[in-house]
Amino acid sequence: MSTSYQDIQKQIVELQAKAEEIRRVEVSAALAQIQAIMQEFGLTLTDIGGGIKSLKSPRKPVEIKYKDTTTGNTWTGRGRAPKWLEGKDKSKFLI
Template sequence: MSTYQDYQKQIAELLAKAEEARRSEVTEAKAKIRVIMAEYGLTLADIDGVAKPPKKATRKPVEVKYKDETTGNTWTGRGRAPKWLEGKDKNLYLIR
């Protein structure tokens, strides 16, 4: 009859064999993958597209619509009106 220590020893031996088998299989798999990639001229970017992230579209800056000629303050006309324009006629500052 086996003891607890015998089972622990067997477990350790099996874990070591399993790890060795895994390393061997991974090495073989990598070799197969390299052969297939070379055969078809593939790169990592071709496999999943992660190697080169897609370029993001750049936004064009919004053009200034209003300008105070005396101070040089500007506003695009988007969002809340700035303090310098409060209580004033916006059409007077409109850039034509």
């Protein structure tokens, strides 16, 4: 006797429910174990790398070196030169 598609789908749903329940139990056990270890050694979330992430200082914006006064286009001088500067003397646009 072969099983039907609906029977298999029903089994899948049942197995997924079982798996989720087992996962909840295992996560609870893991959390309890982690809490016990933290209490035993007097650890905090900061000690194990949790909580606040390291704060990086914000980068200072790069100063603009070139500006086209007629259009207002600007360029810092870093990276590839913009199209509006192609074929032009860059020294004329220095700030």
